[in-house]
Amino acid sequence: MCGRFTLMASWEEVVAYMGLLEVEPFPPRYNIAPTQPILMVIAAEPRQPGSNLPDRRAMLVRWGLIPRWAKNPKSLPLLINARSESAEERGTFKVALRHRRTLIPASGFYEWKTVGKEKRPFFLKPRDGGLVAFAGLMETYADPNGSEIDTGAILTTAASADIAPIHDRMPVVVRPEDFARWLDCRRLEPRDVADIMRPAEPGLFEAIPISDRVNKFANVGPEIQERIADAPPLAVEPQKPAKPPAAPKDDGQFSLF
Template sequence: MCGRFTLTATPDQVALFMALVELEDFPARYNIAPTQPILMVIAGEAREPGSNLPDRRALLVRWGLIPRWAKDPKSLPLLINARSETAEERGTFKAALRHRRALIPASGFYEWKTVGKEKRPFFLKPRDGGIVAFAGLMETYADPNGSEIDTGAILTTAASADIAGIHDRMPVVVHPQDFARWLDCRRLEPRDVADIMRPPEPGLFDAIPVSDLVNKVVNVGPEIQERIVIEALPVVETPKSVKPRPPAKKDDGQFSLF
């Protein structure tokens, strides 16, 4: 699962990483939450001959996919994630996986580890710094009044071996060499890109324990990514067995004054 992520790279850095011709300015975002706008990159129209850049288009979409067939979006759960293993079989995501695959630039994501009754947040950031691209699905929903809204979800997969101790799911990471294949919905079907929807190699992310400031969407500053020291759970020692006292000797009255 991915319920929060971050994009703190500059627009120029994102444009270079995603091979975009242009990208509008945007602020650093440290705590992106469901229903908020997120940046997605999709394939565009064919570029003019002679261009040395692929044709890609960036747009803002609502994080939380609404299928085109939905009559009442309020009756649906909030679809922020789609399981890559079953997306092709589900009517909710099937069309988007075939026709509207997207890339979501990110500087990392947050996950929570269950320890006893606690949920401890971790910031998972690329070990080498920079940006990663999550696999996304996009859908344009038209309400009964005719207004349209672009919506999207993040595809997830089983966590890599080094992250599984925190959570069993994580976003699908698309490497730059696979961008073109992933976005090519004209020629490539889901089965042709199934190899991309797998756990990444261990060591791609560093796991940084952070405070519970990230739990609240109103906290949007860089302080939520500061490393904290995790206190070890108290060790309760098992009491040593106590040998029973020997029974008191029967008083024969020898030392009694009466």
Template sequence: MCGRFSLISKPEEVEAEFGLMTLEPFPPRYNIAPTQPILMVVAGEPREPGSNLPDRRALLVRWGLMPAWVKDTKNFPLLFNARSETAAEKAAFRTAMRHRRALIPASGFYEWRKYGKKEAQAYWVRPRNGGVFAFAGLMETYAEPGGSEIDTGTILTTSANGDISDIYERMPVVIHRQDFARWLDCRSQEPRDVADLLRPAEPGFFEPIPVSDLVNKVANTGPELQQRVEVSLPPKAEKPKPAVGTQMSLF
């Protein structure tokens, strides 16, 4: 799962990493939550002849994908994550996976390790070498009953790698710079052609840093959310293994 993330890189750093023309200035965002606007990069129209920039454009979308066929938005779940293993088959994501794959610039994300009955320790998970990187995303334009349109999006997730698995079993899919063009190419690259990109980040890419519970409140939006705190947690309990020779049951 990825329910909070951050984009604190400067606009010019995002431009350089994603091959974009000039972005509108934006402040650092330390605590981005579902339903808030997020920056997405999608394939655009081809550049002018001689341009050395790729055909990409950036836009703001609401974090929480809304499929075009939804009638009752009030009772439809907030799809801020999509399981990459099944996105190409699920009705909510199938069309976007084929036609509207996107990149989501990020500086890191937050995850919580549960312990005890209700307690949870928050972690700021960032690239070990710093800088801006990309989540794999999907975008869908939803036409509201009144006729207006809203762009919406979701973050694809996969199983956690060794850096994260002690905290949580899932993590966002990371698309590396050398794979941007292939991921965004929905004209010639079908979902099966980019399935190999939907994998956990390589070991050592991320660094989890324990932080305070300030991030739990959306109203908290300052750099103090990412300050390291000292923690002492009990070891994570292992799931019990079935006894050897026991009979399996269908019930």
């Protein structure tokens, strides 16, 4: 499960890490929530042979995939995640996995550990700093009135050994050397990139206990990532699968969508 994440890098860092043609400058975002616009990277039109120009571009997509076949999106659950193990068999995600694989730059994500009746939030960030790229899927939904909206979801997989004590799922993290393969939907089918949809290597992320200020998506400042000093040590024993926190409702405040 991935219900919140963050992108704090500068647009120059995102361009360099993702190998983009260009991207409009954007401010740091510390608490990205479902239904908000997120940055997705897709393959651009092929360049001329021998060109050194990047062949990827970025676009803003509503976080919450709406299948093309949906007649009434409001009757569907909010599809912010897709299980990588079953996405190819599910009609909701099958076509996107074949034809519209994307990358989502991120500076980390948030997860909640269930302890009794309490949910303790953690900020999971790359241990060495910098960016990571989540595997994503995109669909363009056309409503009955003819207007279109680009929507997307994050692929998830089983948690790595160091994240499992917090939650049993995590985003699929695509390594830079696999970017080109993952985005190549012209030649490569899901079975050709199945090896990419695996847990991240242990030690990639550092788990920082934080306060419950992150629970409110109206809290968007860097203070939500501050480590709390009195956090109990993180248990290493396996935990029962926890129900994720309820996704925030779209109250219409995001004018882009």
